[in-house]
Amino acid sequence: MKSFTPTARSKLKRLHKRGHYDKDTLYAILDSGFLCHVGYAIGGQPYVTPTCYWREGDSVYWHGSSASRMLRHLEKGVDCCLAVTHVDGLVLARSGFHHSIDYRSAMLFGKAHKVEDPAEKLAKMEAFVERMVPGRWKGLRPVNKQELKATTVLGMRIEEASAKIRAAGVIDDEEDYQLPIWAGLVPVSMHAGVAKDDGRLAPGTKRPKNVESFVHLGLAAKR
Amino acid sequence: MKSFTPTARSKLKRLHKRGHYDKDTLYAILDSGFLCHVGYAIGGQPYVTPTCYWREGDSVYWHGSSASRMLRHLEKGVDCCLAVTHVDGLVLARSGFHHSIDYRSAMLFGKAHKVEDPAEKLAKMEAFVERMVPGRWKGLRPVNKQELKATTVLGMRIEEASAKIRAAGVIDDEEDYQLPIWAGLVPVSMHAGVAKDDGRLAPGTKRPKNVESFVHLGLAAKR
Numbered sequence: 001m002k003s004f005t006p007t008a009r010s011k012l013k014r015l016h017k018r019g020h021y022d023k024d025t026l027y028a029i030l031d032s033g034f035l036c037h038v039g040y041a042i043g044g045q046p047y048v049t050p051t052c053y054w055r056e057g058d059s060v061y062w063h064g065s066s067a068s069r070m071l072r073h074l075e076k077g078v079d080c081c082l083a084v085t086h087v088d089g090l091v092l093a094r095s096g097f098h099h100s101i102d103y104r105s106a107m108l109f110g111k112a113h114k115v116e117d118p119a120e121k122l123a124k125m126e127a128f129v130e131r132m133v134p135g136r137w138k139g140l141r142p143v144n145k146q147e148l149k150a151t152t153v154l155g156m157r158i159e160e161a162s163a164k165i166r167a168a169g170v171i172d173d174e175e176d177y178q179l180p181i182w183a184g185l186v187p188v189s190m191h192a193g194v195a196k197d198d199g200r201l202a203p204g205t206k207r208p209k210n211v212e213s214f215v216h217l218g219l220a221a222k223r
Numbered sequence: 224m225k226s227f228t229p230t231a232r233s234k235l236k237r238l239h240k241r242g243h244y245d246k247d248t249l250y251a252i253l254d255s256g257f258l259c260h261v262g263y264a265i266g267g268q269p270y271v272t273p274t275c276y277w278r279e280g281d282s283v284y285w286h287g288s289s290a291s292r293m294l295r296h297l298e299k300g301v302d303c304c305l306a307v308t309h310v311d312g313l314v315l316a317r318s319g320f321h322h323s324i325d326y327r328s329a330m331l332f333g334k335a336h337k338v339e340d341p342a343e344k345l346a347k348m349e350a351f352v353e354r355m356v357p358g359r360w361k362g363l364r365p366v367n368k369q370e371l372k373a374t375t376v377l378g379m380r381i382e383e384a385s386a387k388i389r390a391a392g393v394i395d396d397e398e399d400y401q402l403p404i405w406a407g408l409v410p411v412s413m414h415a416g417v418a419k420d421d422g423r424l425a426p427g428t429k430r431p432k433n434v435e436s437f438v439h440l441g442l443a444a445k446r
Contacts, residue, residue, distance in 0.1 A: 009268060014290045035324075037260035037306055039271035045232060048262035048271055048306040050328050067237050083260055083271040090415070092434060096352050096363050097370040101258075105273050129319050140319050141399050147320040170421040176364050177423045182430055187416035188442060192313070198393040198406040205403050211315060219411060222445065 009109055010162040020163040023058075029106040029163055030055045030084055032218035034132065038062065039081040042073055053082065054131040060108060061115075061124055063153040071152045075114040080156060082108040086218060090186040091169060094176040100166065102185065108161045115153040124153045132217065135210045191222035232332055233385040243386040246281075252329040252386055253278045253307055255441035257355065261285065262304040263297055276305065277354040283331060284338075284347055286376040294375045298337040303379060305331040309441060313409040314392060317399040323389065325408065331384045338376040347376045355440065358433045414445040 003022040004010070012019035020026065036053040039046060049070040053062040060082060064071050074080055089102035115121045125148075126137045169185045192214040195207060213221060226245040227233070235242035243249065259276040262269060272293040276285040283305060287294050297303055312325035338344045348371075349360045392408045418434045436444060 013292050014288055035308065035310055037262075037271050037273075037308070039260075039262040039269040039304075041264035041267060041269045044264060044267075045302050045332075046262040046264045046269055046304045048260050048304045048330065050260075050306055050308040050326070052324065065237055069236050079268050081262075081269045081271045083273060085258065085260070085273040087258055087413070090355065090437070092356060092359070092418075094364050095370075096348050096360065096366050097374070099352055099355070101275065103273070107271065109268075125319050129322055132313065132322070133315060136315070137319065139404060141317050141402055141404065143319050147318070151320070169419075172421075172423075178425055179364055180425045180428050181362060181364065182424065182428050182434070183421040184418050184424075184430065184434065185421070186418045186434060186437070189414055189416070190310075191412055191414045191445065193410035193412070195315075195407045195409045196392075198395075198408070200395075200400045201405065201407075202401055202403045205405050207405055207407065211405070211407065211409060214313070214409070222412075222414065 004158070004160045006162060007160060010107065010160040012162060012164065018164045018166055020165060021161070026106050026161050026163045027055060029086065029104045030060065031216070033084050033086060034217045036062070036082050036084045038070060038074070039083065040070065040074055040078060054128050056127060059155050059157045061128070061153060061155045063125070063128065063151055066150055066152045068152065071154060074112040074154055075152065077111045077113060080110060080112050082156065087188045088167065089188050092184055092186065093170050094172045094179055094181040094183045098170070098172050102166050102169065104163070104165050106161060106163045108156070108158050110156040110159040112154040112156045115155055118148055121148060121151070121153050125151065133210050190219050192219040193222055227381070227383045229385060230383060233330065233383040235385060235387065241387045241389055243388060244384070249329050249384050249386045250278060252309065252327050253283065254439070256307050256309060257440045259285070259305050259307045261293060261297070262306070263293065263301060265296055277351050279350060282378050282380045284351070284376060284378045286348070286351065286374055289373055289375045291375065294377060297335040297377055298375065300334045300336060303333060303335050305379065310411045311390065312392070312411050315407055315409065316393050317395045317402055317404040317406045321395050325389050325392065327386070327388045329384060329386045331379070331381050333379040333382040335377040335379045338378055341371055344371060344374070344376050348374065356433050413442050415442040416445050
């Protein structure tokens with residue numbers, strides 16, 4: 001299956017041309033980020049919690065303290081919505097109405113499950129660190145039993161999903177193009193600065209090369 | 224009232240020292256951004272929709288097409304949760320367990336209402352454009368009746384809210400500091416690039432100065 005089949009839940013109601021349901025498009029958006037917003041409802045009250053995520057196949061994963069309200073609620077397997085958004089530009093048009101932003105966003109639906117098996121949980125924690133900094137895991141102080149117990153890892157198989165992309169820049173009404181009003185696009189992106197050594201590094205500890213590029217996280221380098 | 228009083232809904236359950244309920248802290252987070260994630264539930268199904276917002280006093284506002292599912296649902300005055308998150312850094316510790324991110328986030332609770340009065344609605348649209356680019360509104364082609372009708376503006380008085388801030392960099396277990404493992408902080412920030420003129424500017428139209436700084440939106444300039 002190369003695409004998700006939209007239902008009333010995930011199908012874009014308007015601006016259909018901005019909507020995408022194919023995995024290539026969706027997963028490219030997911031794989032260009034690391035921060036998501038997880039939505040859930042407890043007794044009708046909606047909550048939105050920001051957290052880090054990563055994707056493996058048709059599932060997304062996130063984790064946190066075993067005491068987290070969000071995780072404790074979602075591990076019951078209730079309905080969940082997970083959103084990822086990248087802002088690419090501010091669109092400054094000739095009229096207030098046509099001001100907009102260029103963006104790429106994904107909205108995922110599914111039910112989360114707790115990763116129970118300790119070995120699988122450890123593998124997921126490794127996958128998360130490797131996703132953030134490829135090659136980092138093997139050099140770290142290993143996770144101990146207490147830490148493994150204190151961490152909840154949730155996975156969610158993506159039941160359905162939609163992506164929404166605007167990459168059009170300025171679109172003004174035809175008759176407005178003649179007006180002497182400046183219009184244009186201000187590109188927006190996330191940047192990673194130069195890594196700062198922790199103040200308490202053991203003598204002789206050198207900064208590894210793999211902390212100098214985060215393009216896989218949608219972070220361009222700024223130096 | 225300088226602070227919100229947390230209830231079970233907004234009080235941080237864990238890591239209490241990261242929690243803040245005072246307006247100074249909360250509003251500084253809100254005023255350093257323009258993208259939020261709005262959470263709501265329709266028939267128990269949670270949804271999270273990204274959108275632009277702005278704050279005026281103790282209220283936040285957002286807008287969109289009158290046909291939007293999110294807006295049509297929320298204008299009924301149902302419970303809503305609005306989250307704003309700024310990522311400030313990747314925390315690379317000596318153990319996988321202590322990897323983290325530095326961030327500032329705000330979670331707001333309330334019920335939205337539709338701004339019905341056309342004059343008030345127009346004033347809100349102006350406030351939004353002025354928030355994005357101070358001084359821009361007066362030079363734009365004015366909003367017409369059709370556009371005003373096609374736009375829904377929602378406001379939400381903040382009933383309660385919490386902010387969560389991590390700005391600690393690396394915090395490792397005491398016994399891990401002696402290990403020859405590199406640890407440090409990778410700063411992360413949003414950048415605005417150089418504004419690009421729209422390809423169809425009327426002859427002689429110059430780029431105004433006010434599109435060259437977006438620090439009020441939490442966007443540093445990159446040139």
